[in-house]
Amino acid sequence: MKRTAAAATCAATLLLATALTSCSDSTPEEGHGPSYSSSASPSAPATVDTKSSGKLGEILVDDKGNTLYLFLADTKNKSNCTDACATAWPPLLTKGNAEVGKGVDKKLLDTTKRPNGDKQVTYNGNPLYYYAGDTKPGQTNGQGLDQFGAQWFVLNTKGDKVES
Template sequence: MEKLSGPVRALAVVAMAAAALGGCSNGDSGTPAPDKAKHASPTPATGGAARLTLSAADGLGKILADGQGRTLYLFAADTSAKSTCDGACAGVWPPLTTQGAPKAGPGVDASKLSTTTRDDGKKQVVYNGHPLYSYKGDGAAGDTNGQGLDQFGAKWFVLDASGKKIEKSSTS
């Protein structure tokens, strides 16, 4: 390998350092960058309707989940069916969106299901007046790592079958 001159070598070192650090943060004040392969967005496949189910969670009882069993959350800053989580917030807390009317699985009250239109034009699923989100920090179905977190100006909570927030901590 041939020797690089001082300025070229310095530039190469800066470029390598930038590349190495590029995956270390998602820009969210201290939240580690999620592994995208592990944390898929709950947005259904093109043309699909979101499906809500109930899932058993340690210490929390039966909670609302998407069709793949991933935990769904409400954002306490949302005081109506209109979402206040966008930009960086939606990157960490992806909204549950749907193409078509959302479907209620066993134990989910279909009369509490609706949608709201996000600023980007996508339809977000709403349950009992709460826009729904998943959490990038949940690595697998049934994880509740977002429960009680205070991020982006308010707390995040799982919901019970009636659509009310559960405020206690999980045991997982």
């Protein structure tokens, strides 16, 4: 039974990744979902901010309020999420150094180079990602999901995973 559920989850994730790949050249209209794309190069520095998320507390978000996640399969300053994974979980990319928002510790904010050469934002050594299943700012639909070989969690202001 567990294998069937895991296979169904995997199939659904790949279907979502395929659908997202086919429309990755477009940017959603303002107010109609996050405006990130796993294939687009950033044109400006990324900003990491914080937001109160009810039961999850203060969590990391981008400058538009979109939730950021860490991947437990990553190692310090190294992303292990590429290809279909990076489509379902787009990395937070930046041009130049990332910028510090409200409640963010500048000493914990940095970048790492992805396998394709893009600059990905890290916080406390954790590469940061969006979740394609979050369709509007403030959503945390990726919290605690187990996909692509490990779990995904939002981060607190210290850069640690938040368990719900």
